[in-house]
Amino acid sequence: MSQSRSQSQPISASSSLELTSSSTRYVHAWARAMAIMTFPLIWVGGLVTTYDAGMAVPDWPGTYGYNLFLYPISTWVVGPFDLFVEHGHRLLASLVGLLAIGFLVATLRGDHRRWMHAWALFMLVAVIAQGILGGYRVLADARAMAMIHGCTGPAFFALAAATAVMTSPWWRSLAKTSPVRQSQPNPSQAEQGRGAPSRPTSRWGSFLFYLLPPAAFCQLIIGAQLRHIQPWTPPARFLMWVHLHLTLAAVVTLLIFWVAYRARSISATNRRPLARPASILFFLVVVQLGLGFATWISNYAIPWQDWLPWFARYTIEAKGFTESWIVTGHQAVGSLILALSTVLAMRLGRHRYLHVD
Amino acid sequence: MPPDLSISRCLPPRALLGLALVSLGLLAGCNAEAPSFQPNRLLISRLSQETELDLDAVSNDIQLALDEYFGSIDTPRWPEATLAEELHLPNWIKWSYLDRAAGPVGRKQDKIERGLFRKHCAQCHAADGSGVGATAMCLDPYPRDFRRGTFKFKSTRYGAKPTQEDLRKIIENGIPGSAMPAFHLLNESNHTHEDVEVVTQYVAFLALRGEVERRLFTLAMRELGPQQRLYDPSSKLSDPNLFKQQDQWVRETIRDVAQSWSSAHESLIEIPTTSIPIFQGPSDLQGPHQSDLAASIQRGAELFQSEITGCATCHGPTGRGDGKIQDFDEWTKDWTIRAGIDPRNRSEWKPLRKLGALKPIVAPPRNFSTGVFRGGSQPEEIYRRIVGGIEGSPMPAAPLQPQNPQGLTPDQVWDLVNFVSTRPFLPQGSQP
Numbered sequence: 198m199s200q201s202r203s204q205s206q207p208i209s210a211s212s213s214l215e216l217t218s219s220s221t222r223y224v225h226a227w228a229r230a231m232a233i234m235t236f237p238l239i240w241v242g243g244l245v246t247t248y249d250a251g252m253a254v255p256d257w258p259g260t261y262g263y264n265l266f267l268y269p270i271s272t273w274v275v276g277p278f279d280l281f282v283e284h285g286h287r288l289l290a291s292l293v294g295l296l297a298i299g300f301l302v303a304t305l306r307g308d309h310r311r312w313m314h315a316w317a318l319f320m321l322v323a324v325i326a327q328g329i330l331g332g333y334r335v336l337a338d339a340r341a342m343a344m345i346h347g348c349t350g351p352a353f354f355a356l357a358a359a360t361a362v363m364t365s366p367w368w369r370s371l372a373k374t375s376p377v378r379q380s381q382p383n384p385s386q387a388e389q390g391r392g393a394p395s396r397p398t399s400r401w402g403s404f405l406f407y408l409l410p411p412a413a414f415c416q417l418i419i420g421a422q423l424r425h426i427q428p429w430t431p432p433a434r435f436l437m438w439v440h441l442h443l444t445l446a447a448v449v450t451l452l453i454f455w456v457a458y459r460a461r462s463i464s465a466t467n468r469r470p471l472a473r474p475a476s477i478l479f480f481l482v483v484v485q486l487g488l489g490f491a492t493w494i495s496n497y498a499i500p501w502q503d504w505l506p507w508f509a510r511y512t513i514e515a516k517g518f519t520e521s522w523i524v525t526g527h528q529a530v531g532s533l534i535l536a537l538s539t540v541l542a543m544r545l546g547r548h549r550y551l552h553v554d
Numbered sequence: 555m556p557p558d559l560s561i562s563r564c565l566p567p568r569a570l571l572g573l574a575l576v577s578l579g580l581l582a583g584c585n586a587e588a589p590s591f592q593p594n595r596l597l598i599s600r601l602s603q604e605t606e607l608d609l610d611a612v613s614n615d616i617q618l619a620l621d622e623y624f625g626s627i628d629t630p631r632w633p634e635a636t637l638a639e640e641l642h643l644p645n646w647i648k649w650s651y652l653d654r655a656a657g658p659v660g661r662k663q664d665k666i667e668r669g670l671f672r673k674h675c676a677q678c679h680a681a682d683g684s685g686v687g688a689t690a691m692c693l694d695p696y697p698r699d700f701r702r703g704t705f706k707f708k709s710t711r712y713g714a715k716p717t718q719e720d721l722r723k724i725i726e727n728g729i730p731g732s733a734m735p736a737f738h739l740l741n742e743s744n745h746t747h748e749d750v751e752v753v754t755q756y757v758a759f760l761a762l763r764g765e766v767e768r769r770l771f772t773l774a775m776r777e778l779g780p781q782q783r784l785y786d787p788s789s790k791l792s793d794p795n796l797f798k799q800q801d802q803w804v805r806e807t808i809r810d811v812a813q814s815w816s817s818a819h820e821s822l823i824e825i826p827t828t829s830i831p832i833f834q835g836p837s838d839l840q841g842p843h844q845s846d847l848a849a850s851i852q853r854g855a856e857l858f859q860s861e862i863t864g865c866a867t868c869h870g871p872t873g874r875g876d877g878k879i880q881d882f883d884e885w886t887k888d889w890t891i892r893a894g895i896d897p898r899n900r901s902e903w904k905p906l907r908k909l910g911a912l913k914p915i916v917a918p919p920r921n922f923s924t925g926v927f928r929g930g931s932q933p934e935e936i937y938r939r940i941v942g943g944i945e946g947s948p949m950p951a952a953p954l955q956p957q958n959p960q961g962l963t964p965d966q967v968w969d970l971v972n973f974v975s976t977r978p979f980l981p982q983g984s985q986p
Contacts, residue, residue, distance in 0.1 A: 340659055430677075431688070497733040512730040512735070515728075
């Protein structure tokens with residue numbers, strides 16, 4: 198049966214499922230913390246761009262000669278806002294780095310899946326690389342690097358969300374109900390009289406779930422092009438990015454609508470792990486559409502004065518509070534959509550390939 | 555054989571991940587072209603119809619002259635005091651501020667941030683102030699092209715340059731209903747409190763340079779014969795007298811343009827006092843002077859609809875911007891109507907897009923019922939718009955007495971101000 202399988206196969210040996218529940222809970226807790234704390238990190242990173250605070254701290258990895266963790270709190274908190282945002286971003290990044298270290302240690306000690314050990318190491322390397330990117334942006338005073346840093350950050354967020362899924366009790370427990378397990382010594386659903394769960398979606402239906410994360414990521418990259426305009430960007434190219442961003446927004450929205458509908462129509466056994474993130478995605482995309490519209494107004498206004506006189510009265514306030522938080526919020530919610538769609542795709546993938554007919 | 559349940563089967567297909575990574579590479583953008591001062595190609599295109607001269611060659615010479623006197627886009631040049639005085643350059647422009655405004659965003663050894671124009675302004679106005687920045691095609695109205703030396707909202711008479719204060723006010727307060735932001739928050743930071751002044755001076759610098767370029771074309775068409783050059787630095791040694799003549803042309807042109815900037819304050823529009831009550835807010839309509847105010851509004855309505863002012867022709871009889879005439883601004887007319895191109899005919903203007911032309915859009919007359927005036931809603935600002943016009947737009951300066959016997963008196967202008975200011979509250983006339 199599974200004699201030909203290597204030791205690295207995730208579900209092959211029964212011992213890989215018989216992990217102590219407390220150690221696996223710790224692994225999952227670290228992974229969840231790492232994913233959860235990445236979101237405020239991305240949000241504050243967005244504020245750094247919005248408030249042009251990228252060079253508020255001209256040195257790295259220290260802050261004005263101080264060790265990062267020893268910079269006086271009073272100076273940080275009551276000092277200039279751009280310093281507060283940039284130094285805060287670095288502190289949050291360090292926290293995520295520490296959580297990545299904790300996750301690696303917990304995984305090595307509490308998760309017997311070797312591929313997860315490699316993955317945990319990869320996540321630590323990724324967060325360090327992201328930190329180095331940010332440091333290079335500062336040391337070289339390279340504004341273009343800020344755009345790249347702003348794209349790889351959400352990618353890390355998606356990977357962190359995927360990590361949380363892969364370490365979750367749900368991920369492991371699903372294997373217990375897999376028809377694969379019917380050939381294992383331990384009892385399966387068939388022996389318990391419940392029968393094998395059906396495949397939740399067709400091949401093409403699954404493709405649309407899987408398409409959502411890269412579509413969301415492409416949309417994020419295009420948004421970065423609009424946000425980090427270079428002085429030499431021709432107007433026609435910027436217009437092209439705008440059209441692409443709007444088109445892909447429609448595609449992502451329709452995808453999410455379909456995914457949310459499909460997730461709810463899946464049988465009750467499979468619904469919750471899919472339906473909940475799909476429902477949240479549905480809500481987020483509606484919010485994101487509104488934020489996108491508000492972002493455009495905050496940056497460029499709209500000449501629809503005859504339709505709504507408010508547009509005639511509105512004066513954009515550069516670095517204004519409302520404008521800044523709308524624009525930053527749009528970027529942050531985009532990252533959240535990317536992460537949640539990754540969660541959804543991971544869970545569906547887990548469903549499909551553990552319930553192959 | 556049991557299915558392979560390794561992680562790779564549970565992740566999104568590799569192809570899709572690969573697509574995302576490739577997208578990152580493709581979409582990141584690899585264009586590393588640095589900005590530079592570009593010749594005014596639309597102007598060259600129009601003037602080429604009026605002369606046999608090779609204007610591309612003339613343009614090259616003009617760029618040489620401009621580089622000599624104004625420096626490059628990254629390294630601005632401003633003549634030292636003696637020459638600056640001889641050229642009548644505005645004394646409120648400082649080289650240290652130009653140095654901070656120009657070039658790429660970043661810091662040198664002194665840790666002082668530079669490139670402020672590119673940081674705050676270039677995405678709309680372009681790094682050379684031509685108004686064809688990255689976002690230009692998406693905006694309405696378009697970002698200002700400073701090179702014409704024309705500015706709409708100022709405290710000076712029609713045809714005069716804005717003052718330093720006029721420029722700073724627009725940058726600090728923005729323009730409502732447009733993409734021009736208000737940058738006043740920069741004044742509140744220790745790090746950025748100088749930024750507005752830096753950018754203000756650089757805007758004037760770009761306008762000055764741009765207008766010198768335009769006038770040098772006109773001078774070349776007037777003075778040069780075939781094969782003659784406008785500015786040839788290599789002739790400094792080979793033919794000093796010729797170079798002296800060429801340099802004199804350039805200096806005279808700079809002097810003429812610079813003098814208009816330096817003397818702007820001499821053309822300030824005087825805001826006279828009056829016994830007529832001036833509308834400040836809706837409570838005035840019920841205040842102690844309501845009858846005098848109502849009478850003024852009524853007179854203003856009559857003037858508004860009279861042939862003397864012609865206001866209703868564009869703004870409509872009740873000031874809702876629904877008049878009969880829909881015209882274009884001067885920046886558009888420069889390369890369309892004056893070049894024999896119908897701005898409403900797409901097939902005629904479309905070929906000029908490769909020269910940097912933006913789709914012509916009508917400059918709509920203001921709808922006063924919104925209560926918003928882009929140059930400022932205060933009565934004094936509306937007075938200035940009526941008396942000084944809005945240069946560059948179809949809004950002319952009102953004829954005034956005593957220069958024009960049929961013109962308006964200051965009190966009549968105040969009547970118009972009261973009529974215009976009250977449109978949001980009295981849409982049909984002088985009565986609610």
